[in-house]
Amino acid sequence: MSSQVAVPSGTAASPLGLHRVIDPPGVLPQAATRLDTRAELWPDEVRVRLERVNLDAASFHQLRDAHGGDPRRLRRAVLDIVRSRGKMHNPVTGSGGMLIGTVEEVGPESPLGLRAGDRIASLVSLTLTPLVIEDDLVDWDGSSEQVPCRGYAILFGRSIATKLPEDLPVPLALAVLDVCGAPALTARVVGRYTSPTVCVLGAAGKSGSLSLAAARRAGAARTIGVVPDGREEQALARTSLADVVVRADARDPVALSDAVTKAGGPADVTVVCVDVPGCEGGAIVSTAQNGTIVFFSMATSFSAAALGAEGLAADVTMLIGNGYVPGHAEYALDLMRTEPDVRHLFQARSSTKQPRPGGSRTG
């Protein structure tokens, strides 16, 4: 395989993983169609023995629908993707997921601060992570996005990984880490305003409930939680995360704007955690002039947001929800530990086992 790789083993690695890109040459690993998955490490890399990969929600649902939920076909589909691309990068959804495992070997120049034996979660997308699956996924029944497997993954110098906390159940920790960029960025944005009103769309979801807690902690004077149905309305209303709980369809700008206004809006900061398309207009009309919208939903349309704000003469700052903020994992895990309301919502969600808006963020 070495003949196909531009940078031979032993030369300096790129912290971005460029030396692992086979095709097309010169692109970043995420844009690549094929990565070099050799087990041998460049000096700043880390190899992780897999425990499970966690497919992102969009990818899992697409695969499940495409294969009628048949476990054998699902296993085959995931294996085909990983073997042909050298990473779990769903070509239909463009998304991946995350992984957990145990550090197997650490290159002498790795800056990640990991040691062999550490049990970790990767916080960079599987769409850019070299991955080898060594079994036939026989331990995966295809009913959940959590895929137990044998194999290994490679982390680069600039990858992000965090040790799994010992005081939280692994599924709960994974669920938090999957969306941990949202509360950290929400806190940062809310902190730029004085006593702002903060509205979270998809407020009973994972990223939504963490963002509500983060907004309160960062100084929100009023929090408005928007949910799509009566079940989520009841669940959120049983907590004290939102000052006002509003049931509205975030895709209906008129209904949403009316509901948010009645609840004390428009919002100075609107956080979009609803993973369905078509929420840009509603978010814009529910946000005050000089306000900020943070789009975490991977279903966000760039052009709908840009042209929508322009068409409404809305002087709002619109942020692409960058999933990386320094310290994001620790911050989100701390919220989970110290906010019983957040934990209740997460546990209620996992017990219902249904996909919900505001779900997986790590693509």
Added chain:
Amino acid sequence: MSSQVAVPSGTAASPLGLHRVIDPPGVLPQAATRLDTRAELWPDEVRVRLERVNLDAASFHQLRDAHGGDPRRLRRAVLDIVRSRGKMHNPVTGSGGMLIGTVEEVGPESPLGLRAGDRIASLVSLTLTPLVIEDDLVDWDGSSEQVPCRGYAILFGRSIATKLPEDLPVPLALAVLDVCGAPALTARVVGRYTSPTVCVLGAAGKSGSLSLAAARRAGAARTIGVVPDGREEQALARTSLADVVVRADARDPVALSDAVTKAGGPADVTVVCVDVPGCEGGAIVSTAQNGTIVFFSMATSFSAAALGAEGLAADVTMLIGNGYVPGHAEYALDLMRTEPDVRHLFQARSSTKQPRPGGSRTG
């Protein structure tokens, strides 16, 4: 037609134009597939007698390619879209354009400050503007995105329009107004940093050259202009808009990052004005930690930007380039009047008549 409209004539209009939406009910005019184009005004509306519509670059190129450049077929295609949708909203590209004309009637409650007889340009997208074309576009030869026509358009209470300046040629003023959000937002973002380094991708284009001038005026200590080829390199180097002119492919993150670093980067503020897909990674790796990227290109992929930054552990703020900033038209026209370098670049571009990256922004 009134039976199809939710709000009958005479009742209060929505400043967002919701009362003009026929199908599907309840959405914003931009998301609608059909608008009510009646000439009768709601009290806060304005009717404009058309002089020409300016198709956005993406839409014009798509139509031209789809119809082999045949003027008769092009006219028919534009007329079909406008007649079936009640607006110029290209269903393939999702974009529209802008218009110029003369104010014909002003509703008694219009807040736009216009008077009958004013010659104006609309600064909201044609994708949300009720439009009627009354001729067969016989004056349009199909060779340019500027379409002379007879007919009328409706502006809402919250639309944006600006009087055409009398001291600039109309084509030049239109070209400036088409991208006027970019320099205003660039100036705002640059002003948040102290003596920042600012890099503009697509720097010899319309939005790019205006953004360079705006960055300098807003306090940039160093400006880097990135262009794709030798012709644009020469054109930009003949001006003093950029401290350093760099030739690089913005879609190649490694080449771009290397070039920007050699020119004094990474940048504190990166402004993306290149209207080709795949520039997200390059922009991210060319921007310093704590920097800001402003994406004006309508070819930007939300997910590529979000997952790309996360995958690179890049703590950068990524803004969706909102085309509306208060005072944007006046600011851009002032730059055109007072910066001879910008005018030279605009005039050189229009004389070459070829579509270029960094072109039309108003969708």
